[in-house]
Amino acid sequence: MAVTSTYRLTRAQQKNRFTILGVMAVVMAVGWTAITGGHRPSNPWGLGLFEVPFALFLLLVALDALSRSVVGDAGITLRRPWWRSRYSWQEIADIEVFTESARGSSTTRVRIRTVQGKRRKLPAPMTSGMYRSSVDPEFAAKVQQIRDRWQAAVAASPVSEDADR
Template identity: 30%
Template sequence: MEPIEYRNREARRALVLVVVSAVWGSVALVRLLRGADPGFFDALSIASLVLAPFLLNAGLGRITVDATGIHAWRPFARRTYHWQDISGITVEERTGRGYGAHRIKILRHGRRARFLPAPYVDSRASRRWYEELLTQAEDLRARHRAALADGSGRPGGGPASMG
């Protein structure tokens, strides 16, 4: 099985927002350290500096899919989901505070389901991007079925012993 990587479409936007937040927050921090009177925009920029790592973590996620499973990568977290541990792959809308995104969710045997960091599509995105996400999810399902059928999804990468 040829490895494939999926990244977020919004990675560039997230990176720009993180850089702007870092610069804006750093300027406010320097102003406050030099004794300037704190104002509303100083507090707002310090808050953006605090939130920058979370934005970076959400925006720069990616997954690599190979014969052993799905490897999820974020700047502050890495996980591997082996094919034999996955019971299903779905696409669900995850909403919060008026914002939504269609994300790929993996269901695991006896464990908590997890949303993958990539790919995902904003709920306001075009129909074409949503259909592309559905195609990517179907590719993951096909790879899951193929890995379980040929035994490469099991530990050791070979067929299960019949003993």
């Protein structure tokens, strides 16, 4: 029987992300209205060149909050609303924990490094010091579960004869 674990952002992390997006949208709408004086572009949709890319950016960031990492017997699947990537345990060379810092706040995330040298961030688990509610108290345990599954799968896989040559 295949056992899988799904890691998502916590509800508080999702709520923070959507709150930030809402504030960004309001601030940008007010700023755009102030810049244009309330005049609408003369195209059939009433949208300016700035509004369409900004709306797409907000949509992509909102959808990213719904992304998840699925850890199974065969490997890790990174599921995002617009794409999915699968990595078998044998393709993974290392599982790293790293910290990104920007504007005085830091976010600690997990990424895999493949045997080909590619690095991929896992959508979850993650923990952030930006807001108290963005801290995932189970972050270390989740990372350890992922590493344990990887190490057990690699140790159980048969070594090919070509590896000895």
